[in-house]
Amino acid sequence: MRSxxxxxxxxxxxxxxxxxxxxxxxxxxxxLTGAALLPLLPMDRAHxxxxxxxxxxxxxxxxxxxxxxxxxxxxxxxxxxxxxxxCPPGTAPSPISWIGTCHNPGDGRDYIxxxxxxxxxxxxxxxxxxxxxxxxPMYRPSRNNDLNWCxxxxxxxxxxxxxxxxxxxxx
Amino acid sequence: xxxxxxxxxVARRGAPALIRCARSATALGLAALAAALPLRASAAGxxxxxxxxxxxxxxxxxxxxPGKVPPLAVTLGRFMRTPEGRNYLLRVPGxxxxxxxxxxxxxxxxxxxxxxxxxxxxxxxxxxxxxxxxVRHVPLADPLATRRAVVRNxxxxxxxxxxxx
Amino acid sequence: xQQLPPRSPxxxxxxxxxxxxxxxxxxxxxxxxxxxxLGQIDAGFLPAIAISPDGSTTAVATTYFARGGHGTxxxxxxxxxxxxxxxxxxxxxxxKLSETTPTLFSAAYSADGHFLYTAYITPAASFGVLDPxxxxxxxxxxxxxxxxxxPSGTNRxxxxxxxxxxxxxxxxxxxxxxxxxxxxPFFDVATDPVFVQGIxxxxxxxxxxxxxxxxxxxxxxxxxxxxPPWSLVGAAEKGVWRPGxxxxxxxxxxxxxxxxxxxxxxxxxxxxxxxxxxVFELATHKRVARWxxxxxxxxxxxxxxxxxxxxxxxxxATDTANVAVFDARSGELRHVEKHLxxxxxxxxxx
Numbered sequence: 001m002r003s004x005x006x007x008x009x010x011x012x013x014x015x016x017x018x019x020x021x022x023x024x025x026x027x028x029x030x031x032l033t034g035a036a037l038l039p040l041l042p043m044d045r046a047h048x049x050x051x052x053x054x055x056x057x058x059x060x061x062x063x064x065x066x067x068x069x070x071x072x073x074x075x076x077x078x079x080x081x082x083x084x085x086x087c088p089p090g091t092a093p094s095p096i097s098w099i100g101t102c103h104n105p106g107d108g109r110d111y112i113x114x115x116x117x118x119x120x121x122x123x124x125x126x127x128x129x130x131x132x133x134x135x136x137p138m139y140r141p142s143r144n145n146d147l148n149w150c151x152x153x154x155x156x157x158x159x160x161x162x163x164x165x166x167x168x169x170x171x
Numbered sequence: 172x173x174x175x176x177x178x179x180x181v182a183r184r185g186a187p188a189l190i191r192c193a194r195s196a197t198a199l200g201l202a203a204l205a206a207a208l209p210l211r212a213s214a215a216g217x218x219x220x221x222x223x224x225x226x227x228x229x230x231x232x233x234x235x236x237p238g239k240v241p242p243l244a245v246t247l248g249r250f251m252r253t254p255e256g257r258n259y260l261l262r263v264p265g266x267x268x269x270x271x272x273x274x275x276x277x278x279x280x281x282x283x284x285x286x287x288x289x290x291x292x293x294x295x296x297x298x299x300x301x302x303x304x305x306v307r308h309v310p311l312a313d314p315l316a317t318r319r320a321v322v323r324n325x326x327x328x329x330x331x332x333x334x335x336x
Numbered sequence: 337x338q339q340l341p342p343r344s345p346x347x348x349x350x351x352x353x354x355x356x357x358x359x360x361x362x363x364x365x366x367x368x369x370x371x372x373x374l375g376q377i378d379a380g381f382l383p384a385i386a387i388s389p390d391g392s393t394t395a396v397a398t399t400y401f402a403r404g405g406h407g408t409x410x411x412x413x414x415x416x417x418x419x420x421x422x423x424x425x426x427x428x429x430x431x432k433l434s435e436t437t438p439t440l441f442s443a444a445y446s447a448d449g450h451f452l453y454t455a456y457i458t459p460a461a462s463f464g465v466l467d468p469x470x471x472x473x474x475x476x477x478x479x480x481x482x483x484x485x486x487p488s489g490t491n492r493x494x495x496x497x498x499x500x501x502x503x504x505x506x507x508x509x510x511x512x513x514x515x516x517x518x519x520x521p522f523f524d525v526a527t528d529p530v531f532v533q534g535i536x537x538x539x540x541x542x543x544x545x546x547x548x549x550x551x552x553x554x555x556x557x558x559x560x561x562x563x564p565p566w567s568l569v570g571a572a573e574k575g576v577w578r579p580g581x582x583x584x585x586x587x588x589x590x591x592x593x594x595x596x597x598x599x600x601x602x603x604x605x606x607x608x609x610x611x612x613x614x615v616f617e618l619a620t621h622k623r624v625a626r627w628x629x630x631x632x633x634x635x636x637x638x639x640x641x642x643x644x645x646x647x648x649x650x651x652x653a654t655d656t657a658n659v660a661v662f663d664a665r666s667g668e669l670r671h672v673e674k675h676l677x678x679x680x681x682x683x684x685x686x
Contacts, residue, residue: 070604095236096228096459112222122405125356133604137532138436139483139496140270140525141459142227148382148435151458152239156435157381157405158358171219228459239458264461264481268498270525310480312516314460 061163064129068113071100071135073145074161077118079127084163087118091159094119094149099142101134101169110169117161119150124160217282220275225265233287235336241318244287246332249325251284251295258306259321261298267310273303292330340365340374340419343391345645347374349684350659351385351438352677358382359405363394363684364677365421368649368661371671375421382435384442388468389449391686392418395468397433397443397454413443413454413466418686427471429464432456434483437582438682439533440541441484446491451511453485453493463493465511474511479503484532486541488555496532500524502553502560522551522562531606533682535585535594537618542587544568544579544596546606550621566621568596568614576600580608582681583639588648588664592618595650595664597637609636609655615667627667634660634672641683653680 059066061084062076068084069076081088097116104111136143150156228240235242250256260266266276277298288294311317318334325331346368354361361379366372379385380398387394394416402408411429416422434442434457443454445468454464456476463485465474482495482503491507491514500521508514523530523545530551534541540555548568554561569577577598579585585596597610615625629637629652637660639653648664659676662669 095230096240099223099227101223112219114227120406123356123358128355130607131604132607135604135606136525136529137496138457139481139498139532140529141457141483142224146437147457147459151435152236155401155406156399156409157401166222169219171223239460268481270498310518311478312480312513313478314480315478 062127064127064131067104067106068102068111068163068165069129070102070131070133071098071113071143071145072115072161072163073130073132074117074128074158075124076127076129077124077160077162080118080124080160082118082160082162087162088121088124088160091118091120092153092155093117093162094151094153096152097149098145098147099166100163101171112166112169114164114166115145115149115161116164117149118159119153120155120157121159122157216275217278220271220279221283224269224271225279228265233283237336239336241336242333243283245289245292247280247284248288248292248295249330249332250321251280251298252328253321253325255321256325257298257302259311259317261303261306262309262311262317263314264310267307273300273307276307277303289330340421341367343418344369345643345685346649347685348641348643348649348651348659349377349385349387349394350653350676350680351379351682351684353382353438353679353681354677355679357678359401361398362677363396364680366651366659366673366676368643368651368671371661371673373676377416377421382433383438384433384454385438385682385684386443386445386452387418387684387686388445389447389686393424393468394418395443395445395452397429399431399433399435413452413468415468415471425471427466427468427473429454429466429473430456430476432458432462432464432476439484440536440682440684441486441532441534444485444487446487446493448490451491451507453487455483455485457483461495463495465493465507467511475507475513477505477507477513479505486534486555488540488560489557492555494555494560496530498525504560517559519560519562522553523549531579531584533582533584535587536589537587538589542585542594544584546578547574548578548598550594568598568616568623575602578605579610580606581610581638581640582607583641583653583683586640586642586650586683587618588642589644590646591648591665593624593642593664594618595640595642597640597652599636607638609638610640611636613637613640613650613652613662613667625667627662629654629660632660632669634658634669639681639683641685643685651683653683659683 062078078084087093094117097114100113138144150158233243250260277300281297322331322334350364352362359381363377365374379396383396383398397413400410409431411431411433413427415424417424434455452466452468456462461483462478479495482497486494488494494502494504500523502519505516506514528545528547530543530545534543540553543551549565551565552563579596581597587594594616596614598614599611613627617624636655637652638655641651642664643649650662650664652660657675659673661671
């Protein structure tokens with residue numbers, strides 16, 4: 001049984017593949033005035049849409065080797081009472097984050113991922129995971145996972161990290 | 172814009188998926204990882220560049236973090252009103268030392284000013300790559316002090332960004 | 337109470353980030369001759385550690401929460417007397433400390449010990465200038481997005497920039513900015529970034545790049561001077577063997593030897609830890625030894641340090657929290673100290 005997060009990711013991806021940008025915008029406008037959602041960056045119009053959804057991954061988001069964790073550093077919130085996109089109870093997401101670009105073997109595309117920390121409690125201590133694809137040292141903070149991204153929170157204590165897919169990477 | 176049957180079908184099927192995703196992101200509490208879809212293919216570059224190089228700190232809606240990260244929404248257009256304000260924008264750390272080229276930086280700033288400009292305020296002249304190249308490579312020694320001085324002067328000619336954030 | 341024995345060059349300060357209990361970092365003082373712990377310095381949350389140039393004091397720049405893991409935040413530099421391991425005082429700082437995995441340049445003394453610099457990231461970048469003797473804050477200097485505090489000459493501090501340049505700020509006698517200058521770029525972030533964890537050399541600091549280029553920076557002149565880079569790897573090895581660790585190298589300055597944990601791996605493995613220690617002769621840039629670690633029962637090396645005396649010891653921390661002690665000249669493994677801390681990621685000596 002796939003998790004909500006997997007369904008969300010697969011559906012968003014499949015939706016992007018099947019739908020032209022203009023009709024997608026119309027659908028979004030109808031349904032989601034002002035609500036937060038996972039954005040989809042502009043698609044290459046020449047790309048041929050797929051008929052099928054991407055095949056489910058063998059690994060789930062609570063595994064360090066799950067594709068979207070390719071530049072994560074810390075503890076997987078999925079193992080801490082949250083999910084790979086939701087903070088555990090009693091912790092606050094960081095408004096700032098570092099960015100990774102991860103390859104999804106399921107559909108062969110690269111995706112931009114935002115790594116936000118969940119803050120306000122001490123180390124979760126479970127599912128420690130450090131991967132560093134395209135990661136850079138701290139003079140390029142947007143790509144650096146050594147910094148405590150809870151630094152701008154009211155409580156800067158670090159608990160765990162989520163991986164939020166922002167959209168397809170064209171760069 | 173015409174809608175085909177196929178699109179309507181997708182919209183119906185797509186809605187539950189989007190709502191699931193929305194719930195997920197809302198539960199995360201992340202303010203506005205909202206759709207940043209420009210309508211023209213040529214604008215794909217600045218949206219992605221903003222995401223890759225700026226959004227991590229300035230936020231998905233360019234609102235910054237109070238006390239920590241300055242907002243770009245509304246304020247960019249105001250700074251762009253005067254040569255002194257434009258000079259400031261191109262020399263802040265995020266611009267001066269950015270990995271973006273002069274062309275890319277101009278495109279991101281112009282995209283931000285267009286997308287997040289205050290609705291009833293006039294659009295400023297866009298940055299050119301030449302203007303960016305001329306100014307950006309001497310970073311400000313004290314960005315906050317410069318900001319305060321620039322904002323003081325801007326108040327004389329219209330709405331000004333906040334001096335602090 | 338046990339007293340510390342007289343100081344030995346074969347002691348090493350083992351910084352333990354305590355990643356699984358990150359509000360409880362420590363520094364363990366370890367005797368590399370007698371293979372025993374000598375004592376501990378408590379270090380709070382994501383601290384910066386700096387030992388004074390005369391070796392007398394350890395400065396810990398760190399964060400405490402009023403209720404352990406939450407509550408009012410206080411950033412502070414605490415000073416520990418290295419002959420007693422007692423805390424002797426503190427300076428309260430603005431709540432801006434850079435919070436990151438450890439580097440030599442998160443907090444640093446000037447070479448003459450008159451100033452202590454503390455890196456701030458909020459995410460805006462700046463640094464504090466402190467008077468460690470009188471325990472006061474002298475100034476805060478914004479750094480235009482450039483990060484960290486490299487002591488780079490008398491009254492000079494350098495920071496690393498995304499543009500591949502060094503920003504150097506010159507201070508007056510009161511610790512205020514007198515002038516600043518940007519260097520030319522000396523590395524390209526896009527193609528081959530340098531690790532921020534520099535290695536103290538005879539004339540300044542040496543920075544290694546992800547692909548194994550060596551950037552020796554001479555800070556003895558009026559401005560930083562960048563020697564032409566040389567390579568740790570031959571043409572066939574480039575992109576295959578590379579440095580990778582939390583602390584990427586150590587230099588014995590008198591012997592002119594560079595020790596680097598190396599591993600085979602591709603892009604994204606720059607923190608994976610070394611499976612071998614490669615030894616280089618600085619005068620010739622030649623590799624003079626390779627010491628594989630697995631045959632000696634050691635897992636990957638994440639931190640490395642060498643004593644500066646004439647019979648030097650090489651210390652190497654593994655990713656299983658063991659610290660190995662080698663004869664730095666022969667490579668003979670003398671001892672493995674098990675579980676010296678939870679996550680020992682940086683090794684320091686005065």
